[in-house]
Amino acid sequence: MTGPEKIVVVHDYFGIRGGGERVALSLAHNFGATLMFGYRTSETFEDDMFSADIRDLGLPSIFQKPGLRAAALALRFQASRHTVQKYRTRIFSGVSAPFAAPEPGSGRNIYYCHTPPRFLYDQKDHFARHVRGSPMRTRALEWFRTAYEAAFGRMDVVVANSQTVRERIRTFLGRDAAVVYPPCDIDAYKWIGQDPFYLSTARLSPLKRVDRIVDAFIRMPDKRLVVASQGDDFEMLKRRAADSPNITFLGWVGEERLRTLMGQAIATLYVPIDEDFGISPVESMAAGKPVIGVAEGGLRETILPGETGLLLDPAFGVDQLVEAVQAMTPGRALAMRSACEVRSVLFSEARFIAGMHAVVGK
Template identity: 50%
Template sequence: MAQVPAGSRHLQVYHDYFAIRGGGERLVLELANAISAELIYGYRTAESYDEAAFPPAHKDLNLSGIRKVRGAASIALSTAFAQQRGHAAQADLRIYSGVAAPFAAPARDKPGVNVFYCHTPPRFLYDQKAFFREQSGPLRKLGLDVVGPLFQRAYEHAVGRMHVIVANSVNIQKRIREHLGRESIVVYPPVDTCGFAWEPQQGYYLSTARLTPLKRIATIIDAFLAMPDKRLIIASGGDQEAELRARAAGAANIEFAGWTSDEQLRSLIAGAIATIYIPVEEDFGMSPVESMAAGKPVIGVAEGGLLETVLPGETGLLLPPAPSASDLIGAINSLPPERALAMRPACETQALRFGRAQFIDNMRAVIDQALARS
C-alpha cells in the first residue's frame, strides 16, 4: 500500500505491564509519547510511573490480578493480549514490547505492519532455561517442563507474525538470530543523558541493579564484606532483598537505600566514585550509560550489552565473565577516586551515543521504512 501520511497514521504500542519504574517501561512511554501512539498494556501498579507519564490515548487491560498466578503470568497475559488482535488490526502500524504483548499481533497478511522491539527472547525459555529451572520449586519445574515447550512454540508463532524486528543491542540481535532464526535491526534504548550531572565524589561505590540472582549482587556484597574500609550503597529492591540484607548484616560499610525516586537515584549516581554493574549476560543495560552520563565510570563485566557500552580503561573496567568477589576487589582497588575522576570526560562523551534523540530518530526511521514497504 502507499505510505500513510505522517499526520494521519494510526500507531499503537503494546507493552506487557508497568510494575516498576524501570528502563524498559521508560522506553515504551517515551516512544509512545514521541510518535503519538495509543499505548495498550496489561496493568499498571502504584510503584510504576504515574498518569502524567502516559500518552493521552492509553488502554489499561486491568489485569493486575494475573500477578497472583505464580509462575504463569506470561501465559495468562499472552491470552489476554491475543484477544486484542481485533483492536490491533485497526492501526496502520503496531509496535510490541515484552513477552506477552506480541500475541496481540494480527497475521502478517492482515492490513497494517507489526514491529517487535525485542529486549530479549524470554530467558526462561532460552539462554537461562537451566537457571530458572534450578531456582524453581517442584510445581514450577513441572510447569516449565510441560507448559514451557507449548508456550515457546506459541511465542515463536507470535514472533513469526512480525514484519520487522528491532533488537535493543547487538547482543540481543545475536540471541534473536540464534533462538528465533530471524534477522533484526539494532536500535539502542534511550537514556536521558541530559538528566544526569556530575557532582563531587562522596566516598562510596554504587549498585543500582535489581536484587535478583542474575544481577550478582551477592558477589558485590561479598567483595565489600572483605573491604570494610570501602563504602557501598545498594539503591534498588527485588526478590532477593531479605536474603541479601541478611548476607550483609553487621557490615557498617554496606547500606541498602531501597527503591528510590528518579531524583534520588540521579543524586546517588552523581556523588558516587563509580558504579558497579555485573549482571549475567545483560540484554543491554541502561544503568551503565546513566552512570557515564553523570561522568562516573562503571565497574562492569565482559558479558552481554556491557561490551557495547563500557570502554575498558576509558569509561570503566570490565571484569572477566562469571567474576568472583576477588576479581571485583582487584578492580575496585585499581580504580581509586583519582583515576575514576580522570575518566569523567570520556564517560560523558560515550554516554551521548545512547541519548533519547538518537533513539526516537532511529525508531521513526524504522516506522517510516516499514510503512513505505508495506
Template identity: 50%
Template sequence: MLHCLHAHFAAPVCVGFVEEASFGKLFATDDLIDLGAGSRLPALAIARVLHAFHGRGARVAASYPTRLFSGSYAPLANRGFGHGRSIYYCHTPPRFLYDLRDHYQAHFPPWQRPLLAALRRWLQPRYEAAVRSMDVVLANSRNVQRRLQDYLGVASRVVYPPVDTDRFQWLADDGYFLSTARLEPLKRVDMLVRAFKRMPSRRLVVSSGGSELARLKALAADAPNIQFPGWLGDRQLAELIGRARATIYVPVDEDFGMSPVESMAAGKPVIGVAEGGLLETVADGKTGILLSPQFGEEDVVAAVLALDPNRAASMRAACIHRAERFSSTRFLKEIGAVLHCG
C-alpha cells in the first residue's frame, strides 16, 4: 500500500524501520524517512517503534499539511498539530491490546511478558486518544470497521487496500493446491498439512515461512505430496499462483486478507473460512468455498475433493471479475477522494 500511495502521489514515506528482505529498494533514498527503530526482540521492537513515532515521528508529521497514518503505531505521531488534516488508514486496532490479548501473552517468551504488559498499559490510552483525534478514520474492511466501533467507539469509512491485480494471470492447472499464509499459529496451516496427509493423491504447496516452519515440516515429513519451497520473489509467486488449481487460506478472523484477492486475480478459486475479511472478498460457491469457522480436517478434505479441474475452471471468470473490486486503480480513486475532498 505504501508503494502504491508513494508512486501515485509522490509523497515522502516515514517508517519505523526498514527490512530489506520485505521492503527492498521500493523508495528512493530522498523519499524515505527511516526512524531506525527495529529490533530482533519482539517486545523491544514494539517499544522502540512506539518511542520513535511518539517522538521524532511527530516532528516529521508536523511539517506536512496532510498526513496519512497507517499501521498500529504510526498514529502516535498525531499530536494535535492545529493545522492541516490527519487521516488514519487502519489495518486493525492492535490485536494484542484487544481481541487477541491472551494469545499474544501466551506466545511471548515468559521473560518478555512483563514488558509486554507494561507496553499495553502505556500504549492503549495513547493509541485510543490518537485515533479519536484524527480528522478522518478509514478501515481496510468492514471487519476492521466493526473492531474500531466496538473497541474504540470510533466511526470509520471502508476503503479496501490495493491489490496489484494486473500482476496475476491464469497460466495452467498443474493440479496442486497452494497456501501462501505466513506460518504462524493464527493462520492454521497445520490444519491443511493434516488434511493433505489424508489425501496422498492431492498435492499441497506451502510457499511462505514463519515461526511454525520447522514444526510443520516435521509434521509433513512422511507426506511426499506436501512441499515447502519457502518464501519466493514476486514473479515466482505469481507463477506459482497462476499454475495452481486453487489456493487455501483459513486464518482466524483475518483483518482483510490480500492472498485470496491475488488468487482470484489469477482466476484461481479460494478455499477459505467464513469469518473475518474473507466474507468480504470471497463469494462462496462462485469464487471459492468458505468453510465454517469451526472447520475440521475433514472439511478441508471435502473442499479439496470438490474442487476438481472442471469446477475450478468454471469459477475462473467470476474470480477475475471479483478481484477487480480490490484493484489498485479503485483504491487510488477512493483514497484520492478522501485526501482531496475529505
C-alpha cells in the first residue's frame, strides 16, 4: 500500500549478494518501506530476505547485460517517476535508480550514493579500454552523464557510503555529502576455527584484481585458496589455475555457506582498485578473521594495519601478495581475532540504521 507517509527504497537491481544490495534490503526492512528494483536473478539473496511489499520492474534479460544494463535501467526508472512521486520519502540506492527521482517539492529525495558511476568518472579510462567504442556508445554515455547529473541535482539529501565516496562526490559533482557506513550483520558472522585455507569473496571482475590473488597462490602450492564468488572473469581464472589443485572455485554460495567459510578460514584477501567501501572486509573482521587488503579506497577506513589485517601498497605486485600471505600465518591471524571483532562493531546494522534515521528524520 502506498500513501503520503509511506517510504520507498529504489535500488538498481539484485543480481549478486553485494554490499549495495544489503543496504537496500536493510533500509526496506527497518523503515517498513516498499522496495522497488529493476530486476532480480537467482544469484542474489533468498526469497525470505525480501519484504512482501516489493515492486519488480522486470527488466527483460536481454537488457541485463553489462554495457546495456545501466542505460536500460535508467530508462525504466525514469518511466517510473510518477509512481515514485506518490511516496513522501524516497531513498535511492545505485547508479540508475536516481533517474526515478521526481522534481523537488513534492516530497524528499534522499540518495544513498555507493559511488558516482565509475564508468563516467574515476574509472572512465579503464572502462573505455575494456569496451569497444562507437559513436552510438559515445552519445549514450553523454546522455547518461547529463541525465545522471540532473537526477543528482533533484536530490534533497546526499549520503555517501564512505569518506572515499564523499571525496569523489565533491570532486566530480561539486557537492558535499553526509557519511553513513553501510551495514554488516555482525552477529551473523562467528569465529569457528582455522581450517587450512585463505578465502576470497570479491566479484571476479578486473577492478577487483582477483587475478593477482590467483597468481599468488599458483606460486604457493603449499597454501590453499578458496574463491567463493563469480563474475565475468570466472572461466578465465579457472583456466588460469587449472594446474593448481590448491585453488578451489565455488562460484556464488548461499549466505549460510559464506558465513561458514568466513568463520573457518585463516584470513581473507580483498585487493580491489580504490574500492568504494567494501563490505567483505567488515564481514571478515566480524568473523574474527584479519584481511589482506590494499591501502586505498574504503579499506583505509575499515582495516587497521597490523591490528586487523595487512594493507599492501596500491602499486603492489604478485610478489608482495605472496609475502603478505606468508606473513599472515595461522598464529598471527589468531592473535588479531579480538581486534577484528571489536573493529567490526563500528559498522553494525544498528549504527547504519541510526545514521539513516537521523537523515530521514530531518
